[in-house]
Amino acid sequence: MNEPVVTVRGLIKKFHDVAVLRGVDLTLRRGEVLSVIGPSGSGKSTLLRCLNQLEEVDGGEIRHNGELLGIETVKGKLMRLRERDIVRQRRAFGMVFQHFNLFPHMTALENVLEGPTQVRHMPKTEASELARAELGRVGLASHANHYPAELSGGQQQRVAIARALALRPEIMLFDEPTSALDPELVNEVLDVIRGLAADGMTMAIVTHEMNLAQEMSDTVVVMDQGQVVEAGAPQQIFLAPQSERTERFVAKLHAAQQK
């Protein structure tokens, strides 16, 4: 097995004193595709958002290649990092949101260019080449000059993926990347994600897509009420679940898929 890239130990996250993550443990290895499934409200999005520090963590630790994320030890106490350091640590992660969150005032190309030019300070021509290549990778080279409002949901999500990839992240995080899409647009996005998996990208994907979780992932993690209920290979989770809660949730997914 490859070496761990991200390790999560005893992660706790509260919103207004309500614990939403209650001691989550997780290991993400290099080149691994990890799917996170579980009922709505179980804390899947919060977990992803903690990984790239869009949320501040209340307890436990996240390490990336051994480095503690978001905190440092100062005179024996754990202090939150300054923004500068958080921004630096975040660069290892690319994030794709359920609702795309493209910048509506920029064209597809400008969306993808924004990170390389503004954050990485890449020269214009080099960045432009890179951005066009990334748009090409998601099959949208011809739509570079379209604004998000002029693209379908599936196309917008593919631009969002290109935008994240343009920063050359080590790990890609997907939060229900196809949930906001019309059914006929789901596959074009799944194809892009499959392509990334084939290229060996390390990914954590929150999803309700059984297909995605079943065929693509190396590991499936089942969450419920802020905890990891079960983690294992897809065959185990979907065919021989160890926990009763997993069994119930998988049965529900199956039922939903039949419809």
Place this chain on the structure above:
Amino acid sequence: MTRVTDAQRPTLPSTELTTPHIGRRRLSWWIWGIVGVIVVAGAIDFMVTTPGWQWNVVGAYIFDPEILSGVFYTIWLTVLSAVCGLIAGGVVAVLRMSENPALRAAGTVFVWLMRAIPALVVLLFVFFLGALVPELTLGIPYTDVTLISVKTNDVITKFTAALIGLTLIQAAHVGEIYRGGILSVSKGQHEAGGAIGMTRAQSMRRIIMPQAIRVIIPPLSNELITLFKNTSLVSVIGFTELLTSVQLVYGRTYQTIPMLLVACLWYLFLTSIAMLGQSALEKHFSRGFVRRSKVQSLEEPA
């Protein structure tokens, strides 16, 4: 899915295919049209035939140097207090959205005061500030260290009082407009900025502000047009902008109505120009929010 083939489509006589379609005009359309024509005709008749307007006096004064000087000072005061107000409004917005509770409270109290007190009263207060605080001192509070100290009445002239008063009022309104615009941009946009490695400041500048400005421009333009008209309030402290210069003339000549008409014509003219500017700005900042009918697609590289 059932397809309608050409053979199944009902065929239309050829005249129905070539005649353009027109909307149905109801009786009410005609009634309101006629009412409109009568009202407009009456208004024109009133403007032209009523001798009290004294159009000859209007003509004689509209480009009178005294009036033009008033027009100039109205514009000058508007521009200066607009610039100061737009900047000070930024400060107010930053205070109101600060994470520091003391700063937030300061912003809230300021906005509350400026909204609750009538503009006219604020102007009078600033003008008579010397009666309340004879000396303005810059130093360290509760110590004897003084950096600058000046007599209030040396600083507060009719002009500076007008400028400061209008700026204060503007700052509160503009600050709230900025804040509303920034809050109107969804949280997901901040996060998307963060996710591509931007700092909060970078997200603000590159992502949030360009979108907020689209929401901000219409109320901000209205605010500036209101400011332009509000400059007439400073006649209460005797600064000779347009209204005051008109008042000075009719104070001598007693030609009140035609002189007020002169002022109206200038206000109408200048406001109309400002409105043209407004619609041009709105169009400019709508980038990405209106679907263009035609998008240049690039050729897919082979």
